[in-house]
Amino acid sequence: MQFLSPFLLPFILFIPHSMAVLSDNIVDADRRARSENFNYSVVASTITVDQNSRGNFKTIQAAIDSIPSRNNAWIKVKISPGTYGEKVTIPLDKPYVFLEGQGREKTIVTFGDHERTDTSATFTSFPDNVVVKGISFKNSYNCALCRSNVNVGDLNSKVAQALAARIYGDKSAFIECGFLGFQDTLWDVGGRHYFSNCYIQGAIDFIFGSAQSFYENTSINVTAGSEIAFGFITANGRASSNDPSGFVFKGGSVSGSGQVFLGRAYGAYSTVIFDGVNLDQVVAPQGWNAWSHVGQEWKFTYIEIDCKGPGSDISKRVSWEKKPDNMSQVKQKYSRSSFIDEEGWTARLPQ
Numbered sequence: 001m002q003f004l005s006p007f008l009l010p011f012i013l014f015i016p017h018s019m020a021v022l023s024d025n026i027v028d029a030d031r032r033a034r035s036e037n038f039n040y041s042v043v044a045s046t047i048t049v050d051q052n053s054r055g056n057f058k059t060i061q062a063a064i065d066s067i068p069s070r071n072n073a074w075i076k077v078k079i080s081p082g083t084y085g086e087k088v089t090i091p092l093d094k095p096y097v098f099l100e101g102q103g104r105e106k107t108i109v110t111f112g113d114h115e116r117t118d119t120s121a122t123f124t125s126f127p128d129n130v131v132v133k134g135i136s137f138k139n140s141y142n143c144a145l146c147r148s149n150v151n152v153g154d155l156n157s158k159v160a161q162a163l164a165a166r167i168y169g170d171k172s173a174f175i176e177c178g179f180l181g182f183q184d185t186l187w188d189v190g191g192r193h194y195f196s197n198c199y200i201q202g203a204i205d206f207i208f209g210s211a212q213s214f215y216e217n218t219s220i221n222v223t224a225g226s227e228i229a230f231g232f233i234t235a236n237g238r239a240s241s242n243d244p245s246g247f248v249f250k251g252g253s254v255s256g257s258g259q260v261f262l263g264r265a266y267g268a269y270s271t272v273i274f275d276g277v278n279l280d281q282v283v284a285p286q287g288w289n290a291w292s293h294v295g296q297e298w299k300f301t302y303i304e305i306d307c308k309g310p311g312s313d314i315s316k317r318v319s320w321e322k323k324p325d326n327m328s329q330v331k332q333k334y335s336r337s338s339f340i341d342e343e344g345w346t347a348r349l350p351q
Helices: 017-033 060-065 140-145 152-158 327-333
Strands: 043-049 074-079 082-084 088-090 097-100 107-111 123-125 130-133 136-139 165-167 172-175 178-180 186-188 192-196 199-202 204-209 212-216 219-223 231-236 246-250 253-257 260-264 271-275 301-305
Touching (some): 060 074, 136 140, 231 271, 253 260, 260 271
Parallel strands (some): 074 097, 082 107, 088 123, 123 165, 130 172, 165 186, 172 192, 192 212, 199 219, 204 231, 212 246, 219 253, 246 271, 271 301
């Protein structure tokens, strides 16, 4: 995993008619924003994407490129069903973008780039205030590999970082989305993120990064199989006791094939909470791995609360898993409202 700071500020050479119309709508929305009664959850304009030329654009990226820089009102990009073979990026200067597909099994964005963490992602979101609903993002490189019949030696030589998505901006929400990969599926880079009723698939560090994220009713599918000894769901990079980073999983499930650790410590103060999650037997009895921080395990915050299922037996967990005396206080501290949503921004997301 390579953590670089990319800069992506695309320069638009001309303004097509569809963008001019959209710009007028943005101006109108900006005027409304100055009034006390303006509802920031209202979508100001909608543009459409359809591969069969029944929309404003045929590709998702072309639709995003048409949005004016520094817009301050929600723009919905409504995407028709289909499989879109493209890499999609929302640049840093384009906040308030709402990508809406027609369901994660119907609207799929896929690409097969790999080997570099900072460039391989099928989907990248840089700005604050982004909402994505009903879309699956897939990196096809390792997805194809993990279904093939290969021995361990071949697997180790072929597996590479191949991201389905990387998310940078604050106040980013993903509703009923899918993220499919094998290694490093979802780079949850930084900022406050909310995932609701999503599906995440992978085998090695497939939810990683230093974001402050709440995963609600997420279905986690482990594809470690028999080719690797152990997989790892999370690799949280919380670096200090003052770092707000952490991953909280509330409800949902962990299932799949092979054996997987709930997490390993990418950062010295790695923090991951599983609260009320159904854990299948795919979860390794030890539960957690210190990785390169052996001897500093007391700094981690790894907690399981009210989990169930055959993988929820904590009798053989590592001795340093946290077992707080007052679980009700822990549940409150890591609730959605306390952990990421003190401002109530998730209730004001556009529909």
